[in-house]
Amino acid sequence: MIQALQIGGALIVTAALLQGVLALYSQIARDFRARQADTLRLSRFRVQTEQLLRRADADRRKSELSWSGKRKFRISRKQAENKTGSICSFHLTPHDGGSLPPFEPGQFLTFELNIPGQAQPVVRCYSLSDSPEDLSHYRITVKRIGASENEDCPEGIASGFFHNRIGTGDVVDVLAPNGQFVLDTHSDRPVVLIAGGVGVTPLLSMLKYLNDNNSQRETWFVYAARNGEELACRDEIEQIISNNSHFHSLFVFSDPTEECVEGQDYDCAGRPTVELLKEHLKSSNYQFYLCGPAPMMELMTRQLCGWGIPDRDIHFEAFGPATVKTIQKDAGSGETPSESVGVKFARSGLSADWREEDGSLLDLAEAHHLKVNSGCRAGNCGTCATALKTGKVTYMATPASEPAGGTVLLCIARPDGDVTIDI
Numbered sequence: 001m002i003q004a005l006q007i008g009g010a011l012i013v014t015a016a017l018l019q020g021v022l023a024l025y026s027q028i029a030r031d032f033r034a035r036q037a038d039t040l041r042l043s044r045f046r047v048q049t050e051q052l053l054r055r056a057d058a059d060r061r062k063s064e065l066s067w068s069g070k071r072k073f074r075i076s077r078k079q080a081e082n083k084t085g086s087i088c089s090f091h092l093t094p095h096d097g098g099s100l101p102p103f104e105p106g107q108f109l110t111f112e113l114n115i116p117g118q119a120q121p122v123v124r125c126y127s128l129s130d131s132p133e134d135l136s137h138y139r140i141t142v143k144r145i146g147a148s149e150n151e152d153c154p155e156g157i158a159s160g161f162f163h164n165r166i167g168t169g170d171v172v173d174v175l176a177p178n179g180q181f182v183l184d185t186h187s188d189r190p191v192v193l194i195a196g197g198v199g200v201t202p203l204l205s206m207l208k209y210l211n212d213n214n215s216q217r218e219t220w221f222v223y224a225a226r227n228g229e230e231l232a233c234r235d236e237i238e239q240i241i242s243n244n245s246h247f248h249s250l251f252v253f254s255d256p257t258e259e260c261v262e263g264q265d266y267d268c269a270g271r272p273t274v275e276l277l278k279e280h281l282k283s284s285n286y287q288f289y290l291c292g293p294a295p296m297m298e299l300m301t302r303q304l305c306g307w308g309i310p311d312r313d314i315h316f317e318a319f320g321p322a323t324v325k326t327i328q329k330d331a332g333s334g335e336t337p338s339e340s341v342g343v344k345f346a347r348s349g350l351s352a353d354w355r356e357e358d359g360s361l362l363d364l365a366e367a368h369h370l371k372v373n374s375g376c377r378a379g380n381c382g383t384c385a386t387a388l389k390t391g392k393v394t395y396m397a398t399p400a401s402e403p404a405g406g407t408v409l410l411c412i413a414r415p416d417g418d419v420t421i422d423i
């Protein structure tokens with residue numbers, strides 16, 4: 001009897017002990033999980049704080065170091081970026097020896113080039129193609145337009161000048177980085193960067209930014225070209241893609257040469273389409289950035305819209321005068337009058353009549369020998385944004401991004417009734 005009681009007692013004690021141990025174990029496990037969650041929260045918080053501090057520091061340096069008007073830059077390096085040499089990179093360092101302001105991945109520089117034989121400086125924009133994290137220099141990558149490759153196309157004035165006349169040590173006039181076609185660096189959503197031809201430049205800068213910040217964002221780099229000879233910076237791109245397990249590339253050739261091997265030199269023949277993207281992307285929940293020839297961008301933006309991608313997730317930039325979205329954006333109230341309307345240039349005190357055949361307000365201003373800064377002349381670069389003091393305008397094309405309140409892009413604006421502009 002006593003023995004049975006002793007055994008019972010021992011069992012009760014053991015059970016109590018076991019319960020205690022189990023309770024202690026689950027408490028330790030709970031504490032461990034809570035500590036893990038805390039560590040994760042803390043590390044996310046640390047990353048976010050670091051990002052905020054970095055951005056605040058970049059904003060401060062940008063406002064301290066940025067310049068208005070022209071600044072002289074020396075070409076510190078010139079380098080061919082494809083097999084035929086039709087695409088060249090130019091490294092630029094400030095002639096005054098000062099520091100460079102940070103820029104956002106996707107932005108461009110505007111050049112005022114004094115080209116022999118041209119009555120006025122030639123203004124052209126070139127995207128910054130290097131990482132915004134390396135401010136030892138700026139880099140642009142220029143494709144030579146026309147020349148030997150197509151006899152019907154005259155040699156490009158500015159691109160020909162860069163390729164044929166500009167070399168290491170030469171000095172050029174440059175306006176500060178600008179542009180609204182920039183990577184959303186605050187987001188952690190996956191991204192698809194779609195480049196066509198030399199449109200690769202702003203997207204390469206975005207890719208380099210993501211890589212330099214050790215991004216965990218799933219990133220697809222889709223690069224379309226006619227064939228391997230037209231690809232710029234291929235080694236650089238492939239090295240970045242192989243560096244980060246979240247990065248993927250797709251090379252799409254529309255006209256592969258005999259030496260191009262599918263699966264080795266390129267991933268598929270044809271042009272980039274949404275069907276191709278659907279084969280590789282997990283869903284449609286990505287941010288899309290596109291830059292390339294107008295037909296490619298027209299097709300892709302139309303197909304992306306058809307796939308249900310909201311407008312806010314489709315970002316694009318066109319290099320040439322072609323517009324991507326053909327819907328006319330009406331910034332005014334009604335139809336453009338066929339009769340002449342009055343245009344006042346407030347600062348110069350000039351007045352002019354505008355008629356349909358006068359073209360844009362930029363054309364009209366230039367026809368009256370007024371100096372207006374311009375770059376793309378297609379509503380892309382924002383260089384011609386000017387205050388509209390009275391009246392309304394109609395845009396002949398959709399601006400790549402809305403200019404600041406109260407200003408209009410003269411290169412694509414026509415007066416919608418009498419107007420006064422601040423020139």
Ligand SMILES: Cc1cc2nc3c(=O)[nH]c(=O)nc-3n(C[C@H](O)[C@H](O)[C@H](O)COP(=O)(O)OP(=O)(O)OC[C@H]3O[C@@H](n4cnc5c(N)ncnc54)[C@H](O)[C@@H]3O)c2cc1C
Nearest residue numbers: 124125126127141142143145156157158159201319320376
């Ligand atoms: C925001 C922005 C960023 C840009 N970034 C780059 C860049 O990173 N690298 C780059 O090489 N270019 C870039 N460009 C294009 C560049 O600004 C020039 O338009 C281009 O170099 C042609 O200028 P050009 O003076 O050599 O040619 P032009 O003398 O103006 O034109 C010569 C001939 O080429 C045709 N043409 C003009 N532009 C193009 C074009 N883009 N494609 C095909 N034919 C054309 C013209 O119709 C004409 O027949 C960018 C443009 C913009 C607006």
Ligand code: FES
Nearest residue numbers: 375377382384411
């Ligand atoms: S010149 Fe580029 S927006 Fe007008």
